[in-house]
Amino acid sequence: MTEEIEQVAQRYARYTALGAVVIAAVWHLGYDLTVTLTGWSSFRWPIVVLVAWVVYSVILVIGALALARTSSGPARIRELAAAALAVDVAVILACRPGELLGISDWGWGSVGWLAVILSWNRPRWKAEMIAFLSANAGIMLLAMALSGSLDRVSIAKYLVVIAGGVTMQLGYMAGCHMLRTRAEETVLLARRLAADDAWRESAQRIHADRLRRYEAIRDVADTLLHQLADGADPGDPRVREDCTAGAARLRRLITEREDVPDELVSVLRERIDAAERRQVLVTAPPFGERLPELPDGVREDLLRAPVRALDGARSRARVTVSAMSTMVSVAVVADNEDLPVSPSPVREASGVVVSYQRQGGEVWVNSIWEGP
Numbered sequence: 001m002t003e004e005i006e007q008v009a010q011r012y013a014r015y016t017a018l019g020a021v022v023i024a025a026v027w028h029l030g031y032d033l034t035v036t037l038t039g040w041s042s043f044r045w046p047i048v049v050l051v052a053w054v055v056y057s058v059i060l061v062i063g064a065l066a067l068a069r070t071s072s073g074p075a076r077i078r079e080l081a082a083a084a085l086a087v088d089v090a091v092i093l094a095c096r097p098g099e100l101l102g103i104s105d106w107g108w109g110s111v112g113w114l115a116v117i118l119s120w121n122r123p124r125w126k127a128e129m130i131a132f133l134s135a136n137a138g139i140m141l142l143a144m145a146l147s148g149s150l151d152r153v154s155i156a157k158y159l160v161v162i163a164g165g166v167t168m169q170l171g172y173m174a175g176c177h178m179l180r181t182r183a184e185e186t187v188l189l190a191r192r193l194a195a196d197d198a199w200r201e202s203a204q205r206i207h208a209d210r211l212r213r214y215e216a217i218r219d220v221a222d223t224l225l226h227q228l229a230d231g232a233d234p235g236d237p238r239v240r241e242d243c244t245a246g247a248a249r250l251r252r253l254i255t256e257r258e259d260v261p262d263e264l265v266s267v268l269r270e271r272i273d274a275a276e277r278r279q280v281l282v283t284a285p286p287f288g289e290r291l292p293e294l295p296d297g298v299r300e301d302l303l304r305a306p307v308r309a310l311d312g313a314r315s316r317a318r319v320t321v322s323a324m325s326t327m328v329s330v331a332v333v334a335d336n337e338d339l340p341v342s343p344s345p346v347r348e349a350s351g352v353v354v355s356y357q358r359q360g361g362e363v364w365v366n367s368i369w370e371g372p
Contacts, residue, residue, distance in 0.1 A: 014071055016176035016179060016180065017067040017071050017120055017121065017176075018067070019172075019176070020067070020113070020116050020117055020120060020172065020173075020176070021060075021063070021064045021067060021117060023113060023116075023172070024060055024113035024114065024116065024117055025060060025064075027110060027113055028053075028056060028057065028060060028110065028113075031106060031110070032053060032056070032106045032110050033053060035103055035104055035106045036049050036050060036053055036106070039099075039103070039104040042095075042096065042099055042104050043094045043095060043096070043099075043104065044093075044094055044095070044096055045093070045094040046094065048090050048091075048093065048094040049090070049091055049094045051090070052087045052090040052091050052094070052107065055083060055086070055087050055090075056084070056087045056107075056110070056111070056114065059080050059083055059084055059087075059114055059118075060114060060117065062074055062080065063080070063114065063117035063118050063120075064117065067117065067120060071120075071121055072120060072121040072122055073117060073118045073119050073120045073121065073122050073125075074118065077118050077119065077122070077128065080114075080118050081114075081115065081118055081128075081132055084111045084114040084115065084118070084132075085111065085132075085135055085136065085139065087107055087111055088107040088108050088111045088136055088139055088140075089107075089139060090107070091105055091106060091107030091108075092105060092107065092108065092139070092140070092143045097147040097148075097149070100143060100144060100147055100149055101144070101149065101154055101157045101158065101161075108136055108137075108139070108140045108161070109161050109164075109165050111136055112132070112133055112136060112165045112166070112168075112169040113169060115128070115129055115132040115133065115136075115169065116129070116169050116172065116173055118132075119132070119173075120173070121180070125173065125177070129169070129170060129173060133165075133166055133169070133170070137162050140158065140162075141158065144158060224243060227239065244281065262291050263299060264291060264294070264299050264302065264303060264321070264328075264330070265291070265321065267299075267303055267307070268284075268303070268306075268307075268319060268321065268330070271307050271310050271311060272284055272310070272319060274311070275310055275311070275313055275317060279315075280313045280314070280315060280316065280317055281315060281316045281317075282310075282313075282316075282317050282318070282319060283316075283317070283318040283319070284318070284319040284320070285320060285321075291321075291323045291328055292323065292324075292325055292326060292327075292328065292371065294328065294369070295350065295371075296350075297348075297349070297350040298328075298350045298351065298352060298369050300350075301348040301349075301350045301352035301354075301367065301369070302328060302330050302352055302367045302369055303330060303367070304354075304367075305346075305354045305356075305365045305367055306319070306330045306331065306332040306365050306366075306367055307332075308339060308365075309332040309334045309336050309339050309363055309365040310332050310334055312334065312336040312338050312339055313334035313335055313336050314334075314335050314336065314337075315335055316334070316335055317332060317333065317334035317335070317336075318332070318333045318334075319331070319332050320332075325371075326370060326371035326372070327368065327369065327370045327371065328368070328369050329366060329367065329368045329369075330366070330367045331364070331365065331366040331367075332364075332365050333362060333363070333364045333365075334362065334363060335361050335362050335363075336362075336363050337361055337363075339363050339365070341356035341357070341358050341363060341365075342354075342356050343356075350369070351369055351370070352367055352368065352369045353367070353368050353369075354366070354367045354368075355367075355368075
């Protein structure tokens with residue numbers, strides 16, 4: 001569920017950026033190019049307008065490629081923003097004074113969409129957008145002053161275009177930013193809920209494990225006490241062996257802990273319990289340390305040979321687990337004469353290396369995995 005929510009958040013970020021590119025491209029192709037071609041004869045220098053249109057297109061492509069790669073505006077925003085404002089100035093200069101506020105002067109109403117793409121998803125996008133739009137508005141106002149177009153009608157047209165452009169461009173950025181923020185908040189909430197679920201499941205497993213240990217401790221003590229109460233001779237070797245095995249099991253059950261349950265440790269404990277039910281004296285230090293994350297197949301390869309040695313033990317065994325940040329070792333020493341051993345270490349496909357050694361009636365099996 002968390003992964004699905006994160007994918008939704010990524011889609012929000014990606015498709016809102018794509019929407020900005022589509023709006024700018026459609027505006028530039030549908031309006032700017034049409035005005036440039038249909039009003040060709042009304043410009044003083046139509047070639048300058050055409051060059052400005054091409055430069056605008058290049059800036060648009062650069063910004064779109066940056067959004068496609070990183071979902072953020074390009075790094076060289078100052079140079080590109082200056083080039084976008086230069087497009088605005090070029091179109092103003094190419095227009096005749098009477099067309100300064102007409103449809104032919106498309107630059108000052110259109111370059112704001114370039115600012116949307118260039119400042120998209122940047123840390124200071126608000127300040128960058130406001131600075132760009134203010135510079136664009138100032139350039140146009142200066143051009144109006146120089147051409148003597150500061151009458152009431154011209155000022156009203158100027159304010160309408162400025163207000164409309166700023167509302168659409170800043171409004172689109174603010175709305176998309178809010179969507180991305182809400183999506184990111186949803187992802188964080190989903191992660192917290194997943195962490196809470198994992199903690200709750202872990203707490204339940206810990207509680208169940210404690211109950212299992214307490215029950216096992218009670219059963220061991222109850223069996224030994226009943227045996228002695230029924231008149232068993234403490235000097236009898238068989239009774240002494242039972243007491244020794246029971247004491248070892250009690251010591252292990254009391255000292256073992258599992259604050260962070262691990263599947264490898266859980267499997268080992270199950271096999272140790274099974275061996276002890278067969279009256280095998282098992283010595284095992286507490287398995288309480290958190291083991292590193294293991295790739296697929298490693299856990300099974302680590303356990304396979306040691307578990308076989310433990311399952312075949314006749315009367316005694318010792319189990320140890322060692323772990324570091326990128327290494328896990330599982331070793332078993334048992335009086336197992338039936339386990340086939342290899343004279344040289346065996347390397348499994350998962351990277352686990354299994355070593356064997358036999359001495360007298362005992363066999364030592366050690367499985368080691370070392371991460372990258």
